[in-house]
Amino acid sequence: MMTVHEVSKLSGVSVRTLQYYDKIGLLKPAKYTDAKYRLYDEAELQKLQQIMFFKELEFPLKDIQAIVNSADFDRNKALNQQIKLLQLKKEHIENLITVARTMQTIGFKHAKLDFSVFDSSKLDEYSKRAKEQWQHTPQYKEYAQKTKGWTKEHDNLVMENFMKLFVEMGKLKDLDPACDEAQEIVQKMKDYITDNLYTCTNDILYSLGKIYDGGGEFTENIDKAGGKGTGAFTYQAIKIYCGKK
Numbered sequence: 001m002m003t004v005h006e007v008s009k010l011s012g013v014s015v016r017t018l019q020y021y022d023k024i025g026l027l028k029p030a031k032y033t034d035a036k037y038r039l040y041d042e043a044e045l046q047k048l049q050q051i052m053f054f055k056e057l058e059f060p061l062k063d064i065q066a067i068v069n070s071a072d073f074d075r076n077k078a079l080n081q082q083i084k085l086l087q088l089k090k091e092h093i094e095n096l097i098t099v100a101r102t103m104q105t106i107g108f109k110h111a112k113l114d115f116s117v118f119d120s121s122k123l124d125e126y127s128k129r130a131k132e133q134w135q136h137t138p139q140y141k142e143y144a145q146k147t148k149g150w151t152k153e154h155d156n157l158v159m160e161n162f163m164k165l166f167v168e169m170g171k172l173k174d175l176d177p178a179c180d181e182a183q184e185i186v187q188k189m190k191d192y193i194t195d196n197l198y199t200c201t202n203d204i205l206y207s208l209g210k211i212y213d214g215g216g217e218f219t220e221n222i223d224k225a226g227g228k229g230t231g232a233f234t235y236q237a238i239k240i241y242c243g244k245k
Helices: 004-011 015-024 042-056 061-068 075-106 121-135 138-147 152-170 180-196 202-212 216-226 230-241
Strands: 038-040
Touching (some): 004 015, 004 042, 015 038, 038 042, 042 061, 152 180, 152 216, 180 202, 180 230, 202 230
């Protein structure tokens, strides 16, 4: 396990950014210590690498979140694209270095003016095609279509209405998570995500459930809405709904 500071030093991603990724549910730690310190394992580091790859392709964070949480996400495909992108960048930089060294050796006056080395169209075209491939996944397209034209106010309203479901769940947390009332709320959550964001399969729902009980600010916000223990109770109810042991 690595601390958030160790991950920051290894990856070059600031501690503040890693904390923000945790807050929005993009990259949750593997666990939290009793003192609330974040700990990351190999799976989280691999996911961070994929997030950094998509940032290289200039994807917005909300789009990256929709993609890496998609059931269709293929890590090997993403890695192959990352390698190709780095090869193109390497080729582009090496051409620039060659021209710069030539100018340094023979002088500016004698060097042939060559602006073609500044042409990054090949790199740009590959980045564009890579984006298009991911943007054509069903979850991404559905998410992009449903959130198109949303204002910040509407975005906040959708989240506020979703949090009301945790208020309802909190009222049941002293009961058995398998009770009909709790299972009905889980169904409401699944339907709400499907209606407002993207089709929420049981696998996606289960992954979200682990985030709800994962600790940190996300769990704190849920417990603030429904009372202490709501995040953990919701996860247990989701596990039962999804048939997980």
